[in-house]
Amino acid sequence: MSSEGxxxxxxxxxxxxxxxxxxxxxxxxxxxxxxxxxxxxxTQLFDRLHKAATVLGKSLSGRWDLRGIGIGAPxxxxxxxxxxxxxxxSWDHVDVVSEMSRFFKVPVAVTNDANAAALGEMLFGSAxxxxxxxxxxxxxxxxxGIVANGxxxxxxxxxxxxxxxxxxxxxxxxxxxxxxxxLEAYAxxxxxxRTVHELIASTMEASELRDVPFxxxxxxxxxxxxxxxxxxxxxxxxxTARWLAASLADAVAxxxxxxxxxxxxxxxxxxxxxxxxxxxxxxxVLSVFKDKVAILPSGLANGNTAVLGAGALIWNELxxxxxxx
Amino acid sequence: MSSEGxxxxxxxxxxxxxxxxxxxxxxxxxxxxxxxxxxxxxTQLFDRLHKAATVLGKSLSGRWDLRGIGIGAPxxxxxxxxxxxxxxxSWDHVDVVSEMSRFFKVPVAVTNDANAAALGEMLFGSAxxxxxxxxxxxxxxxxxGIVANGxxxxxxxxxxxxxxxxxxxxxxxxxxxxxxxxLEAYAxxxxxxRTVHELIASTMEASELRDVPFxxxxxxxxxxxxxxxxxxxxxxxxxTARWLAASLADAVAxxxxxxxxxxxxxxxxxxxxxxxxxxxxxxxVLSVFKDKVAILPSGLANGNTAVLGAGALIWNELxxxxxxx
Numbered sequence: 001m002s003s004e005g006x007x008x009x010x011x012x013x014x015x016x017x018x019x020x021x022x023x024x025x026x027x028x029x030x031x032x033x034x035x036x037x038x039x040x041x042x043t044q045l046f047d048r049l050h051k052a053a054t055v056l057g058k059s060l061s062g063r064w065d066l067r068g069i070g071i072g073a074p075x076x077x078x079x080x081x082x083x084x085x086x087x088x089x090s091w092d093h094v095d096v097v098s099e100m101s102r103f104f105k106v107p108v109a110v111t112n113d114a115n116a117a118a119l120g121e122m123l124f125g126s127a128x129x130x131x132x133x134x135x136x137x138x139x140x141x142x143x144x145g146i147v148a149n150g151x152x153x154x155x156x157x158x159x160x161x162x163x164x165x166x167x168x169x170x171x172x173x174x175x176x177x178x179x180x181x182x183l184e185a186y187a188x189x190x191x192x193x194r195t196v197h198e199l200i201a202s203t204m205e206a207s208e209l210r211d212v213p214f215x216x217x218x219x220x221x222x223x224x225x226x227x228x229x230x231x232x233x234x235x236x237x238x239x240t241a242r243w244l245a246a247s248l249a250d251a252v253a254x255x256x257x258x259x260x261x262x263x264x265x266x267x268x269x270x271x272x273x274x275x276x277x278x279x280x281x282x283x284x285v286l287s288v289f290k291d292k293v294a295i296l297p298s299g300l301a302n303g304n305t306a307v308l309g310a311g312a313l314i315w316n317e318l319x320x321x322x323x324x325x
Numbered sequence: 326m327s328s329e330g331x332x333x334x335x336x337x338x339x340x341x342x343x344x345x346x347x348x349x350x351x352x353x354x355x356x357x358x359x360x361x362x363x364x365x366x367x368t369q370l371f372d373r374l375h376k377a378a379t380v381l382g383k384s385l386s387g388r389w390d391l392r393g394i395g396i397g398a399p400x401x402x403x404x405x406x407x408x409x410x411x412x413x414x415s416w417d418h419v420d421v422v423s424e425m426s427r428f429f430k431v432p433v434a435v436t437n438d439a440n441a442a443a444l445g446e447m448l449f450g451s452a453x454x455x456x457x458x459x460x461x462x463x464x465x466x467x468x469x470g471i472v473a474n475g476x477x478x479x480x481x482x483x484x485x486x487x488x489x490x491x492x493x494x495x496x497x498x499x500x501x502x503x504x505x506x507x508l509e510a511y512a513x514x515x516x517x518x519r520t521v522h523e524l525i526a527s528t529m530e531a532s533e534l535r536d537v538p539f540x541x542x543x544x545x546x547x548x549x550x551x552x553x554x555x556x557x558x559x560x561x562x563x564x565t566a567r568w569l570a571a572s573l574a575d576a577v578a579x580x581x582x583x584x585x586x587x588x589x590x591x592x593x594x595x596x597x598x599x600x601x602x603x604x605x606x607x608x609x610v611l612s613v614f615k616d617k618v619a620i621l622p623s624g625l626a627n628g629n630t631a632v633l634g635a636g637a638l639i640w641n642e643l644x645x646x647x648x649x650x
Binding site for chain 2: 084085130133144146154157158178179249253255256257258284286288292
């Protein structure tokens with residue numbers, strides 16, 4: 001009796017690293033999560049990742065074998081199999097393929113976490129019939145995976161799609177990348193926290209969020225307050241949507257996408273974010289693009305966009321054959 | 326004796342429409358120019374274009390025949406063969422292929438003037454070995470033709486690459502598109518004129534340009550003043566470069582291009598523009614892209630980027646076979 005082929009999908013985020021076993025049709029057969037511990041050396045993460053993957057594998061029933069490993073990470077380089085100068089992690093240069101080859105003897109592919117999310121939506125989710133679309137990941141930071149003519153835009157060196165580091169507000173908030181005014185400093189979980197505190201400082205608006213310290217505040221907590229009608233929380237989402245939509249209007253001018261898919265923690269606020277983003281996008285966009293671009297949530301089950309995307313990356317590689325062939 | 330095959334390349338600009346006969350290797354065998362007269366109905370332009378092409382054809386020595394017509398125009402739609410709501414022209418919707426078929430019985434292809442320029446650089450110019458690059462046309466307005474993975478980025482509806490209508494200065498100068506702060510209102514021939522007049526109004530700087538009325542001022546005239554050391558003219562180019570470079574830093578984050586090629590009237594100022602653009606780009610760009618992106622002039626003879634590009638478009642179509650085959 002033949003065993004089932006599964007791929008390990010790994011999403012390395014600023015806070016957590018999530019791993020899952022994904023079958024060829026995009027079903028997530030098992031999933032777990034470890035802390036990224038971004039301040040520790042990367043090697044320690046890969047040691048812990050190996051242990052977590054082994055435990056996860058043993059938890060599955062039935063016969064299966066590992067076909068490949070796909071990894072999504074900030075500033076991952078698809079061409080070189082590396083992570084280089086990631087904006088929210090303290091590592092400088094990590095050879096991910098070598099690190100994984102210490103433990104596993106299967107093909108390994110690496111890409112930007114947002115590029116992985118885009119492949120996940122293209123193979124298994126909201127973009128299944130599309131050739132031109134953008135996936136924006138609203139997590140700790142903001143990433144984008146861009147598909148044009150049915151292909152991921154990797155650029156000359158594999159680092160394309162850094163929408164989070166386009167400038168939303170010239171001279172604006174400091175960003176983790178060392179510059180000022182990046183979209184990521186506004187439209188991301190961290191951006192939401194900063195906007196809440198800006199409004200706490202600049203307005204007299206009463207809010208339950210005035211009792212929550214910055215370091216304890218999450219985008220989820222702000223969304224919960226908004227759902228209870230907290231006006232400062234509602235204003236935070238409105239401003240977040242306005243900044244994001246202004247940048248999306250630029251992205252539409254560059255790419256003319258059929259849809260923009262918003263995924264990740266902040267996007268799980270749902271209509272609280274998606275509706276004003278759509279409204280402000282239509283108000284901002286060049287007339288030739290009006291009423292042409294859909295704003296969609298992830299089409300992947302349980303919001304596991306990134307892990308399924310990392311799985312989609314390696315399934316795609318296995319089908320297409322190794323790089324350069 | 327067989328006759329030589331030539332294609333007619335046409336560049337419809339905000340001010341002039343240039344036409345030329347281009348051979349398969351990118352040689353421009355003859356060229357002429359007519360006024361676009363953007364305030365008149367488009368049909369009149371195509372009547373005059375037919376006459377000009379006939380005169381141009383008769384001026385060539387030797388035997389040749391017309392293989393196809395490639396047209397670059399603002400807001401041209403490659404998929405539909407139309408020009409739709411062009412920002413700097415008074416037309417609403419023009420079926421270019423039908424207009425040309427009144428006179429010519431050869432294949433006709435249409436694209437954005439900047440996309441045509443990008444194809445010209447890729448087939449015959451500065452981007453001959455590149456798969457990821459951006460051509461920015463700095464004419465009356467600002468256009469961009471973007472190549473990713475070796476293919477032009479047309480987007481879902483054929484209107485991708487509108488970099489001139491990304492927002493450079495939120496809430497800034499009025500733009501011909503009806504919005505505010507578009508890059509085109511800053512980095513273009515018109516943008517240069519507006520910057521000169523902004524500096525005339527806001528500074529006490531002596532300048533020979535204080536004797537030139539707005540409607541007589543050209544970017545070429547400003548470049549000539551700068552070459553003579555006129556400080557207001559020099560400051561104008563510095564500011565133009567700074568605005569353009571800030572937007573190019575965003576474009577680099579999106580596309581990770583190998584090079585950005587600056588073409589068109591304003592770019593003919595040469596190092597006066599290219600050197601500060603390169604310097605400001607390096608100062609602005611996300612660290613992972615530092616020292617990776619070349620800023621290049623057109624690699625096409627005589628600056629006929631747009632006409633050779635329109636020729637490249639149709640030669641490319643003729644080689645690839647008709648659309649959809």
